[in-house]
Amino acid sequence: MKKKISLRVIRRISFYYEALLKLDLPKDEYISSKNLEEITGVSCNQVRQDFFYLGISIGKQKKGYQIKKLFSELKRILSVDKGAKVIVIGAGRLGRALSEYKLFKVRNIHVAALFDIKPELVGKVLEVKGEKIPIYHLDRLEAFLKGHKDIRIAMLAVPENAAQEVLDMLIKLGIKGIVNFAPRILKLPKSARNIQLVNDCIGDSLYKIVYQIYHKS
């Protein structure tokens, strides 16, 4: 059985990975959990706990973790080598912002295409760091997926009222993982076994700040 992983662990693993990426690799051969705390802000106890949880046990007492080895462990866990291909439904500002999001590149995640229904968007080609990402009409989604069996993940950036409908469509077409960015909690139909859905509420952190600044009590 696959081990369940929480969003928080994944987030921290990302931090470690990105921290190592930015390191001048050959500088220090080893890095300790304490070093990682300094760079990422995650406590050294948490770092070791995470490694333990994920079965990373390559540390050497007194030295720490061999950077090269640790890096490849993290890459493996984050599936960086898999070169995940995803599609984005909705080519509005949010959809386009997601498509050019730098950190996806760092993680070797590629946006293969965007889909929309607006005539003024369909047919355009997005250029992201030299790569071209086409915007197709949603009608072509089924055919597109038939030709790209390796695409199993979609990001949803459509208007709220279209979100549930598009979700159902995606499931029918065989998509296995969906991140919903529409401002609405989507639910999987009961029939949808082993489909992964995460609702990403972009505004939340602003709401928290607003609460803290404006709410006296």
Added chain:
Amino acid sequence: MKKKISLRVIRRISFYYEALLKLDLPKDEYISSKNLEEITGVSCNQVRQDFFYLGISIGKQKKGYQIKKLFSELKRILSVDKGAKVIVIGAGRLGRALSEYKLFKVRNIHVAALFDIKPELVGKVLEVKGEKIPIYHLDRLEAFLKGHKDIRIAMLAVPENAAQEVLDMLIKLGIKGIVNFAPRILKLPKSARNIQLVNDCIGDSLYKIVYQIYHKS
């Protein structure tokens, strides 16, 4: 002392609020925690626990919560009446997507202006549902804030390498709450007492999906 609130509670409060917003208000005078569970997906126990935590005790046994009353309680907690004004630093795709984000409107949060340094962006005016949002040069931020003492919150959507620098600048200019969308964990300088900072990692939910889809073990 102000009660600490977690992001999760705020998120759920938002769900309740938005659920009530969509209700045809006069339809049913009362709504129960069980009803709210059906609409929002949050368990009725959690709903009552949240209300208890926030001091909302307006329920009537056998009936539920008077919708009108509940609505105004939620509005109060979410500071909807305050009409929070915020600025956005960085007028790239992400910054512009945030500026036109629908749910901010629903919560009566207004983006007053964007700031950038790119000549091709500075001077432009964003149009969001009839409202005009100007893009100014970052040089004008100080003067702008002097003329708008009511603006205490900023969203950061600048490139990663500029983020920390801009954060320090914002603090110096008197901003009290910051949401950082740059793909990097920012830290508050030690001197920054009672400044609120939330790092919002937009990619995380995709990473979780990628893990679940690609990671066999």
Added chain:
DNA sequence: TAGATTGTTAATCGATTAACAATC
């Protein structure tokens, strides 16, 4: 050796879920 750092277990903390007396 003495000091540092790991892997792992135990303690703490916080958040969710369950339970239930009160009562409309």
Added chain:
DNA sequence: TAGATTGTTAATCGATTAACAATC
């Protein structure tokens, strides 16, 4: 009345922090 629903407390669950033996 009987059934439903609240407010609140208690139990459970999960995540973080602390502690420490092992050892390089």
